[in-house]
Amino acid sequence: MTAKSVGGARVERADEDDDGRDGEAGGVGAGFAKAGDFAVAGPRRAPFGDPLVEFLLRLGDDRLILGHRLSEWCGHGPILEEDIATSNMALDLIGQAAQLLRLAGEVEGKGRDEDALAYFRDAVHFRNCLMVEQPKGDFGYTTMRQFLFDAYSVLLWEALVGASHEGLAAIAAKALKEAKYHLRHSSEWVVRLGDGTEESHARIQRSLDELWRFTGELFERDAVVEGAARAGVAVDLEALRSRWDAIVRDVIDRATLTIPADVVMQSGGRRGRHTEHLGHLLATMQIVARSHPGAKW
Amino acid sequence: MAARAKGAPKRAAATDGAAAEAAWPLWEVFTQGDQGKPFEHAGSLHATDAEHAMQNARDVYARRGEAVNLWVVPSSAIIASAPGDAGPFFDPGNDKAYRHPQFYKVPQGVRVF
Amino acid sequence: MATTKKSPPPADDPALVAAFEARIAAGESIEPKDWMPERYRKQLTRMMAQHAHSEIVGMLPEGNWITRAPSLRRKLSLIAKVQDEAGHGLYIYCGTETLGVERDELVAQLHDGTAKYSSIFNYPTLSWADMGVIGWFVDGAAIVNQTVLAKASYGPYARAMVRICKEENFHKRQGYEICATLAKGTPSQRAMLQDAIDRFWWPSLMMFGPSDKDSPNSAELLKWRVKRKTNDELRQRFVNLTVPQAQAIGVTLPDPDLTYNPETKNWDFGEIDWDEFWQVVGGNGPCNKERLAARNAAHDEGAWVREAALAHAAKQRRGTEAA
Numbered sequence: 260m261t262a263k264s265v266g267g268a269r270v271e272r273a274d275e276d277d278d279g280r281d282g283e284a285g286g287v288g289a290g291f292a293k294a295g296d297f298a299v300a301g302p303r304r305a306p307f308g309d310p311l312v313e314f315l316l317r318l319g320d321d322r323l324i325l326g327h328r329l330s331e332w333c334g335h336g337p338i339l340e341e342d343i344a345t346s347n348m349a350l351d352l353i354g355q356a357a358q359l360l361r362l363a364g365e366v367e368g369k370g371r372d373e374d375a376l377a378y379f380r381d382a383v384h385f386r387n388c389l390m391v392e393q394p395k396g397d398f399g400y401t402t403m404r405q406f407l408f409d410a411y412s413v414l415l416w417e418a419l420v421g422a423s424h425e426g427l428a429a430i431a432a433k434a435l436k437e438a439k440y441h442l443r444h445s446s447e448w449v450v451r452l453g454d455g456t457e458e459s460h461a462r463i464q465r466s467l468d469e470l471w472r473f474t475g476e477l478f479e480r481d482a483v484v485e486g487a488a489r490a491g492v493a494v495d496l497e498a499l500r501s502r503w504d505a506i507v508r509d510v511i512d513r514a515t516l517t518i519p520a521d522v523v524m525q526s527g528g529r530r531g532r533h534t535e536h537l538g539h540l541l542a543t544m545q546i547v548a549r550s551h552p553g554a555k556w
Numbered sequence: 557m558a559a560r561a562k563g564a565p566k567r568a569a570a571t572d573g574a575a576a577e578a579a580w581p582l583w584e585v586f587t588q589g590d591q592g593k594p595f596e597h598a599g600s601l602h603a604t605d606a607e608h609a610m611q612n613a614r615d616v617y618a619r620r621g622e623a624v625n626l627w628v629v630p631s632s633a634i635i636a637s638a639p640g641d642a643g644p645f646f647d648p649g650n651d652k653a654y655r656h657p658q659f660y661k662v663p664q665g666v667r668v669f
Numbered sequence: 670m671a672t673t674k675k676s677p678p679p680a681d682d683p684a685l686v687a688a689f690e691a692r693i694a695a696g697e698s699i700e701p702k703d704w705m706p707e708r709y710r711k712q713l714t715r716m717m718a719q720h721a722h723s724e725i726v727g728m729l730p731e732g733n734w735i736t737r738a739p740s741l742r743r744k745l746s747l748i749a750k751v752q753d754e755a756g757h758g759l760y761i762y763c764g765t766e767t768l769g770v771e772r773d774e775l776v777a778q779l780h781d782g783t784a785k786y787s788s789i790f791n792y793p794t795l796s797w798a799d800m801g802v803i804g805w806f807v808d809g810a811a812i813v814n815q816t817v818l819a820k821a822s823y824g825p826y827a828r829a830m831v832r833i834c835k836e837e838n839f840h841k842r843q844g845y846e847i848c849a850t851l852a853k854g855t856p857s858q859r860a861m862l863q864d865a866i867d868r869f870w871w872p873s874l875m876m877f878g879p880s881d882k883d884s885p886n887s888a889e890l891l892k893w894r895v896k897r898k899t900n901d902e903l904r905q906r907f908v909n910l911t912v913p914q915a916q917a918i919g920v921t922l923p924d925p926d927l928t929y930n931p932e933t934k935n936w937d938f939g940e941i942d943w944d945e946f947w948q949v950v951g952g953n954g955p956c957n958k959e960r961l962a963a964r965n966a967a968h969d970e971g972a973w974v975r976e977a978a979l980a981h982a983a984k985q986r987r988g989t990e991a992a
Contacts, residue, residue, distance in 0.1 A: 323741075330735045330744070333751050334728035335963070337971025338580070339759045340601055340612040342728075346752035347615050350745060357741040374740045398974045444611055451604075454984065455977025462973065547739040547797045554855050556739040556797075556847075577972060578979055579773045582766060599829070600763040602772070604982035616756055620836075639703045 304530065310486025312367045313386060315427070316376070317483070317529055318415075319359030320387035323377055324537070325408060326352030327544060328395050337398050344444060348405070351437040358430050365426075378548035382538045383531040390473035392528070392537040399463040402448045404470055409442035410506045411477050414499045423491035446510045453514025460515065467511070468519045475524030478503075483529070582631040583609040585616070587623035595627055603628075681706045693894050698824040701767035709893050710768055712886065713823050716895060717765045718775045722786035724758035725779070726960050730794040731803060739797060746843050747800060753840065757833045764825040780965050782952065789872050791954030798851055798858075798865035804844015806866075806873035806911065812837050813907045814877070822894035845914065852918040866915075867923045874938070875946045877904040883943075905935055912936045 307313055329349035336342030360373035371379075390408065395401050416435035422428045452463040478500040488494070511518055527533065548556075580602035586595040598617040603609035609628040618626065637645055653659045686706055692699070699705055728751045735751065738744035762772040778784035789807055794800070812834060819830040851862040878884060878900040890896040898906075908927075915922050926939035948954065 327736060330748050333735055333748060334732035335967040337974035339755050340616060342755045343752055344615040346748050347619060350748055353741060353745055377741055398971065447607055451981040452977050455980045458973050459977030543736045547737050551855060551857060554858055556743055556850060577976065579771055599760055604978040605985060616759060636702060
C-alpha cells in the first residue's frame with residue numbers, strides 16, 4: 260500500500276495500478292478514448308425525437324404536472340365547495356394526461372405505458388411548459404395560472420378535435436368539454452378576485468405579473484410542431500395566439516386587471532430545460548414508484 | 557401555524573366595508589336525473605352569486621353523472637309549509653277516493669281499458 | 670315592577686315531548702321545521718357536527734399521499750376519494766344548517782379545538798399502504814356506522830347518509846383492492862402492508878367510541894333513534910366483517926386474543942387501550958396539533974378569497990339596482 264499526498268492531506272490507496280501508471284486506468288480519463296479520436300464539437304441542441312411522440316408528451320406532461328399542482332390543494336382550499344371544484348379539475352387533467360401518455364407510449368413503440376412515462380422519466384425528459392410546474396402559490400396564483408392555461412387548452416383542443424390522428428382526435432373531443440368547463444370556472448374566479456377587494460385585486464394582479472413571462476412559450480413554433488403537423492396533428496399556433504389574446508384580454512379587463520408590459524419571456528420546458536421546481540415535484544411524485552422497482556400497485 | 561385561540565379577534569375587515577367575515581349565502585340544489593324526469597332536491601351549498609352556485613352545484617352534486625339539468629335557488633326563497641298546517645293542509649286529501657281510478661268499476665268483459 | 674331578567678330556556682312541554690316520542694316510536698322521520706325537544710336538537714347538532722368535522726379532517730391524512738400515489742390510476746382514485754370526503758362534510762354541514770346552526774359556527778368550533786372529530790385522523794399516514802388500510806378499515810368502520818345512521822330519525826341526516834353510504838362503498842373497495850395488491854406484491858410491499866395494518870387496527874376499533882358502559886350520550890341517542898345500535902354492537906360487527914377479509918389476503922391482525930367464539934358466532938378480541946383512546950380524544954394524539962393547524966391555515970389563507978367573492982357579488986347587486 261502506498262500513500263499519496265493530495266492537497267496536503269494523506270490519502271491511503273488500497274490498490275495501486277499494476278503497471279504503476281498514475282492517473283490513467285484509475286484516473287479521470289479511464290475508459291475514454293484519447294483526445295483526437297473523436298470530434299469534440301457537439302450540436303448546440305440535442306435533436307428532437309419523433310415529433311408525434313414529442314408532441315403527445317408535451318400535451319400529456321402539461322396536464323400531468325398541472326393536475327399534480329392542483330391536487331396539492333386537496334384538503335386545503337379556501338372553502339369546501341372550491342376544494343371539490345379544484346379536485347374535479349385535477350382529476351380531469353390527470354385523466355387526460357394518462358390517456359395522452361398512453362398514446363405517446365404506443366406511438367413510441369418501446370413498451371412504455373403511461374406509468375412508465377410518468378414515474379420513470381427524469382426532469383430533463385419531461386416536455387411540459389414552465390408555467391405548469393411553478394409552485395401552487397396562493398389561491399390567486401393557482402387561479403390565474405389555471406385561467407391562462409385553460410384559455411390555451413380550449414383553443415388547442417378545438418384545433419385537435421379535427422386532427423387526422425384518430426386516437427388524439429378522440430381524446431381531444433372529450434378533453435375539450437372538460438377544458439371548457441375549467442375555463443368557465445377559472446375565468447369567473449379571475450373576475451371575482453380582480454374585482455373583489457383591494458387585497459384580492461393586488462394579489463391576483465401580482466400573480467398575473469409573475470406568470471406572464473411563461474405565456475410566450477405556449478405559442479412557440481419549433482421542429483416538433485412542424486413535424487407533428489406532417490403526422491396529421493396540425494395546430495396553427497399563430498391563429499391560436501391571437502384568439503387566446505382576445506379571450507385573455509376580455510377577462511382581464513372585466514377583472515379590472517392590467518397585462519404587464521415589456522415582459523421578457525421564459526421558455527425551455529418543451530426541450531427539457533425546466534425551472535428548478537420540476538425536479539422537486541417529481542421527487543415527490545415518483546418516490547414510491549421508484550423505491551419499489553418492478554412492483555405493481 | 558398555531559390554531560387560533562378561542563375568542564381571538566377575527567380577521568381584519570375587508571376593504572369593501574364588510575365587517576367581520578360574513579358567511580356565503582345558502583342555496584338549494586335540484587337535479588334532474590335524466591331527460592324527462594322530475595327535478596329532485598339534492599342538497600344545499602354555499603355560494604356568493606347565481607353563477608357560482610350553479611358551478612358549485614355541478615361540482616358537488618353532479619360529479620358522478622347524477623344530473624342532466626340543475627336548478628339552484630337561494631334557500632331564503634323557499635317557502636315551506638308549516639308543520640302545524642299538516643292537518644288542515646294534507647289530511648283532507650286522504651279521503652277523496654273518487655279522485656283515484658280504482659274508485660270506478662269497469663264491466664267485467666272489458667279486459668283492456 | 671320586576672326587573673327584566675334573562676329568562677331560562679323554556680322547559681320542553683311534556684305533552685309535546687310525548688307526541689314527539691310517539692312519532693319516533695312509530696318510525697316517523699323528523700323534519701327541520703317539526704317540533705323537537707331542545708336536547709334532541711342539541712344532540713343531533715353535536716353528532717352531525719362531529720361527523721362533518723371528521724370528514725373534513727379526514728381529508729388530511731389521505732391528502733398527504735395524493736402527490737406520492739405510485740400510479741396514475743391510484744392517484745386519480747385517491748383524489749376522487751378525498752374529494753368525496755369534502756362532499757360528505759359539506760352534505761352534513763348543510764344538514765346541521767337545517768337545525769339552525771351555521772356552518773361557520775361549527776367550523777369555528779373545530780378550529781378553536783372545542784369540537785370533536787374522529788380520533789383516527791390524529792394518527793399519521795407513514796406509507797402508501799396506509800391508503801389501502803384506511804380505505805379498508807376506516808371506511809369499513811364508517812360504513813358499519815353509517816348504514817345504521819341512514820335509518821336515523823332526523824330526515825336531513827338520514828338522507829345525507831344514504832348518499833354518503835353509496836359513495837363510501839367505493840372507498841372501502843378501493844382500499845381493500847390496494848391492500849390485496851400489496852399482499853400479492855414484493856416482500857417489501859407485503860411488509861409495508863402488514864406494518865400499516867398493525868398501526869391502524871386498534872385505532873380503527875376505537876372509532877366506534879367508548880365502550881357502552883362509558884358512553885354517556887348513548888342511551889338518549891338510542892331512545893330518539895339518532896343512533897340505532899350501541900358502540901359495542903357496531904364494533905363487534907366490524908370485527909366480524911373484517912377478520913375474514915384479512916384471512917382472504919393473508920395478513921394478520923395485531924391481537925393475540927382474537928379468537929372465534931362458536932357460541933356467540935362472534936370474533937372475540939382483546940381489550941382496547943382506553944388510555945390511548947382518551948389521550949387522543951383529549952387532544953394529545955400524535956397529530957392533533959398538526960391537523961388543527963392545517964385546517965386553520967387553509968381557512969385563514971382562504972379568507973381573502975371568500976371576502977373577495979362576497980365583495981364582488983355585492984358590487985354586482987349594487988350595479989343591477991342602480992341600472
